[in-house]
Amino acid sequence: MKYTEGPEIRDTKAPEGPIEGRWEKRKFSARLVNPANKRKLHVIVVGTGLAGGSAAATLGELGYNVTSFCYQDSPRRAHSIAAQGGINAAKNYRGDGDSIYRLFYDTVKGGDFRARESNVYRLAEVSVNIIDQAVAQGVPFAREYGGLLDTRSFGGAQVSRTFYARGQTGQQLLLGAYQALERQIAAGTVTMHTRHEMLDLIVSDGRARGVIVRDMVTGEIERHFADAVVLATGGYGNVFFLSTNAKGCNTTAIWRAHERGAYFANPCYTQIHPTCIPVSGEYQSKLTLMSESLRNDGRVWVPLKKNDTRAPGDIPEEERDYYLERIYPAFGNLVPRDIASRAAKNVCDEGRGVGPGGLGVFLDFRDAINRLGRDAVEKKYGNLFEMYERITGENPYDVPMRIYPAVHYTMGGLWVDYDLQSTIPGLFVIGEANFSDHGANRLGASALMQGLADGYFVLPTTIGDYLADGPFGDVDEEAVAEAEIKVRSKIERLMSVNGTRTPDSFHRELGKLMWDYCGMERTEESLRKALERIPELREEFWQNVKVTGTAEELNQVLEKAGRVADFFDLAELMCLDALVRTESCGGHFRAESQDADGEALRDDENFAHVSAWERTPDGPVLHKEPLEYEYVKMTQRSYK
């Protein structure tokens, strides 16, 4: 796949000056919209997860007219509800040395020095407000015996800053955002459209002015207009088919915005989570996460000997290799996800993996149960243990869990500036759908923090600065008609192929290809193979896919086919991005670029930039945004 290089891109919105004062400065310089004018302005928010739900509720509360969309039957079914382990915040309730600066530092380092300093500092700063907001909403965070909010540790940190609600933190936070959203729906400031899928962005006179959606129940194609559009449509990890994401997660909204001119940043940065239940068979369509919080008390190990098939209880202490504690004594089992995942792959590649096929390592609670007692362990992790037992038939109180890395999160997404605005004026992107704060690897418990920071605090301020120039008048009818025709013809094309293969079978094949060639480890050779094979498979898809039913009814095969079509195009860009970035960094591990210990080896001279891709009729154009570090010194990451 050929590409060209275009001019550099820069974020022009982050103020200059000391980093501690930048967000304050931006808040003050952002123009305000007076309450009477807010009522004349209309904002579309696509997505009702933590990012979109919190944004729509807050914008409604501020007095804007908001129209909100999601493809589920209820806003509270967004994928955010699956989040288990917790949410980070620099509250320092434990007095263990935490601070805003430390959270900022850990996040920049955890992201392998590939995130913007200004954004990350703001994230750490705002994190403390999120907890207050959620507590005020009644989110039932875990508390200690004395009544104070409890915390635990997550990877990449030596302090305990993760707030949690058992293993259901996302669910509880989403219920908080959802009730705030429902309140605005009842107040009439937010109009909610469930079971509607955004299929295109309307760009009129260079501004994002609306969306084309399909009513998923009737099949009707609708147009909706606004003065600004916010995409909060989540991540695209399902391009790999097997992932921990909800089955519905897809790339369509951001991909179609990309086709309309929004740059796509760092598409190849994928997070592989180290603690998931291993794949168990050919027909599996979903992987299950075992929260990172389990690594607070669970110890990861494999047998010292290769091909050791003894039951774990029969392997004596001296014949076990607690490899994370051995290799990374400073962080032990709490190294960041990219590091823990690669370490698991390495011991399995050596032939020391456990379970069927040798693709697994133990996560063992024996010592924690002996130390804390079974009850205490059950209180902290009970629902996760139950989930594990239901899926595997093994009781983790008695035998260690078996875990293996799996695709979990995508750090890439639409490029946004400090105001969270994309390269299309009036198109804002928040939550996992943007690329903004995590660099090449996201630390655990930081996605919820980012989604809620964006939705409750950042976007509601920055969008005002844009809307101060509105309302923007009528939307160009030609632009609307063109977008609508594009959507209709894509649907007609999918319906008319009438081939022999299901969209799912193509998705499964594409996912396997992505995992094999652009997964935990990438090489020039594997990426070139993927770039050769993806267009062939896409061609076959368009010749041979079979979409049953009609377009004028509830049709999940049609929905799936449209999403798979976009996954093909995205997969190609991901592989190209991974091929061009010849360094290793965070979750992007190029086998050709490793140090003597097998750790990711960055190339700061050539790759200390964000890769922002523009889609043009002549092929992808790469724009680089240089990353400059004033506060955190770029070093080779060490967790030893």
Ligand SMILES: Cc1cc2nc3c(=O)[nH]c(=O)nc-3n(C[C@H](O)[C@H](O)[C@H](O)COP(=O)(O)OP(=O)(O)OC[C@H]3O[C@@H](n4cnc5c(N)ncnc54)[C@H](O)[C@@H]3O)c2cc1C
């Ligand atoms: C199993 C699991 C556990 C996790 N645990 C944690 C954790 O403990 N801590 C942490 O910080 N992070 C965790 N994460 C990550 C975190 O849950 C997600 O990154 C985060 O919830 C994403 O939120 P979001 O609001 O950006 O998107 P989502 O919650 O994915 O919401 C996307 C929304 O967009 C809508 N949408 C998408 N496309 C369209 C379209 N075309 N048209 C209309 N609507 C559309 C959907 O309907 C949905 O409402 C976990 C992830 C997984 C998979």
